[in-house]
Amino acid sequence: MTSTKTDATTRPDAAQLPALPGSEWWRTAVIYQIYPRSFADLSGDGIGDLAGITAHLDDLRDLGVDAIWLSPFQRSPQKDAGYDVSDYCDVDPLFGSLDDFDEMLAQAHARGIRLIVDLVPNHSSDQHVWFQQALKAASGSRERARYMFRDGKGENGELPPNNWDSVFGGPAWTRVTEPDGTPGQWYLHLFDPSQPDFDWTNEEVREEFRRILRFWLDRGVDGFRVDVAHGLIKAEGLPDYHHPENADAMGGEEADVPYWGQEGVHEIYRDWHRLVAEYDGDRALCAEAWLPDAEKTALWVRPDEMHQAFNFNYLETKWDPEAQRRVIDESLAAYSAVGAPSTWVLSNHDVVRHASRLALTAENPQGHGIGPDSPGKPIPEVGLRRARAATTLMLALPGSAYLYQGEELGLPEVIDIPGEARQDPTWFRTNGERYGRDGCRVPIPWTSAAPAYGFSATGASWLPQPAEWATLARDAQNGVAGSTLELYKSLLAARRAHGLGAGRLEWIDSDPEVVSFRNGDVTVVVNFGEEPVELPAGTVVVASGPLDGNLLPTDTAVWLAEG
Structure with a gap:
């Protein structure tokens, strides 16, 4: 790839060049998360797409980010907004085509922006060809061995194999009807029943994911964010475990959970590390691993494993000076001890946006969300003031930082989404007891006076946008002194100029x-x-x-x- 002439807002082309040890791009990068269905819709169907991302790459270059992380865009029935993948090596028609992906990637690289893609290895969609084959196959077959099928307990197998709960609420096991019409085995799904868990003790599963990694690496992606990276291996014997009420659903507060953080996951990532190291350009692996503390999370980024792990302990730290100092100290100590950079993150597609979360006055476990009847709802002006201060603190820290689309506009959590408009499986699986994550996933505003605030020319939007989006739209903030957008631009430019990421x-x-x-x-x-x-x-x-x-x-x- 040829280099692109640079100016004050353009970095050199993201050429696939080796870096000196310790100076790899991912050690200091500011990475911007794009949730494709809510970023920009060029087709007009109300769901964001890859062409919409390509159309706004100049905006991301002007913002000053080093890379983008793309949440799932692969083929999927969309039962969980793309985290239920039916074909790992194709683009879902909702978002476009492989040609659209290749064009987006080329255009990003031409602007000096690298691209990390989401990979979902813990589970597939129940529409994946492997799972459909498993449903038609017999107990003990090769087809069923790719997933976590087990016989039930009780006289006739009528009870699930253990008492595990789904992250989305309800039991983590579903019983299948065998091809002859009789009740049969049960399969594990730590999330929705439409998301059966793979059995990662099976070499066929491991080899399939090596193929998937190579497919995207060969297309030129710069790395992978690995979904539920701490959940692939389950404890031998699948012992009973009761998830504490009101604890973080993904396990961030708990130790010794039989389906989180098992030792066997590290062997998988050592294998992946060797694979990505075959490619030039310092390709990176980043773990979504919700673990009790920084010391345990750092085990995922030892020199021969992953390159980054999300610092959820930092994200979940309350707005308190002593707590902030402590988590920063613990993070820097734990990650530097294994030769890895700390990452810093305040918002993503699974948590209440920090422009609201930092002003909450009641407990709000990860994944529960906030809605019209939630206690301790935030005061908007307090939340935004704290969010701007928190980001200013975060972007001064050494290491790599992640931003979530829309936070550069100061977007708050959308609280008043009608029940009939909600789409998060958590909302349905808990019969409305948990609002889920829709509030942080509302399509973002680009143009204050345009239909759907510039998200879609037709005015269509898969989740309803609040009226306040007009005042927060990008065009209403661009070039306006004191706006949140201009604050982010200034922070990113100064962070680079002063070398804070490597400081x-x-x-x-x-x-x-x-x-x-x-x-x-x-x-x-x-x-x-x-x-x-x-x-x-x-x-x-x-x-x-x-x-x-x-x-x-x-x-x-x-x-x-x-x-």
Whole structure:
């Protein structure tokens, strides 16, 4: 690929060149998550598509991100918004075609933007050809051995093999009807019944995913975000386990869960590490692994395993100075101990957007969501002020950072989605007791006065957009001093100019309600207290909100340079 002439907003072409050890691109990258169905719809059917992404690549270049992570776009019945894959090596017609994918990838690389794609190895769709073959096959067959089929308990096998619960609510087992019409075996689905779990002790499954990895690597992708990376191996014997009520559904608060974080997963990722290392360009693997602490998560990024793991402990840390200092210290210590960068993330497609979450006043476990009847609903202006400060803190930290589409616009969680419009399986599996994740997945606004706020020219939108999207649309913020979009642009430009991703954090003694540190030539100060605090000497590089002379207001962060 030839290089592209650069200017102030364009990085060099994402050429597939080796990096010096320790300087690989993913160690310091700012990676922007695109949830395809909610990003931009060029076809007009109300669902975002690959062509829509291509049309907005210049906007992402201007924002200043290094890479994009694309949530599932592969062929799927869309029972769980694409996380139920029926064909891992094709594009779902909802999103376009393989030609559309190749064009998007080429255009991204031409702008210096790398591309990471989602991979869902824990389970497939029940429409996958393998599972359809398994339903037609006999107990003990090769076809059934690819999935977690088991005989039931009870006199006639009428009870499930164990007491496991689904992440989406209800039991994690479903009984099948055999080809002769009789009740038969049960299959495991840690998520929806339409998402049967693979049996990763089966070599045929492992070889199939090697093929899938090569398919996308051969097309030129720069890496994979691995869904439910901590769930592929289940404890031998499938022992009973009761999931605590109101704990995080993905296991982030628990230890010794028989279907999360089993030792056998590491062998799988060592195998994948060797495979991606055969390709040039420093291809990367990033784990979605919800684990109790940074030390356990760091096991996923030892030198011969994955390259990154999402720092969910950081994401879930409350807006409190002591808690923030502690999680940053623990993260840097744990990841550096295995030679990996820490990652930093505040929002994604599975959690309440941080412009709302940081102002919640009631417990809200991961995956539960918030809705009209949720306790402790956020005050919007408090949530946005804290979100801007939190992002300003996050982007000053050494390592790699992830952004979720729309957070650069200050989008809050959409709370008032009517029940009849909701689509998250969690909503249905819990009979409306949990609102689920629809509130962070509402299509984002581009143009304040356009149909669907520029998401779709026809005005169609797969989830309803709130009226406030007009004031938060990209065109209403672009070039407007003090807007959240301009804050993000300034932060990303300054982060690159000062080399903060490759820097080193040094704490500065400060008021207990203040978090303050140096990274290179930048001093960062964040005021968590209720009263303004005096700033040290220095030139303001960027601030999350207005300053009061030399005073830093509550819930505000600032970067200062010497001189």
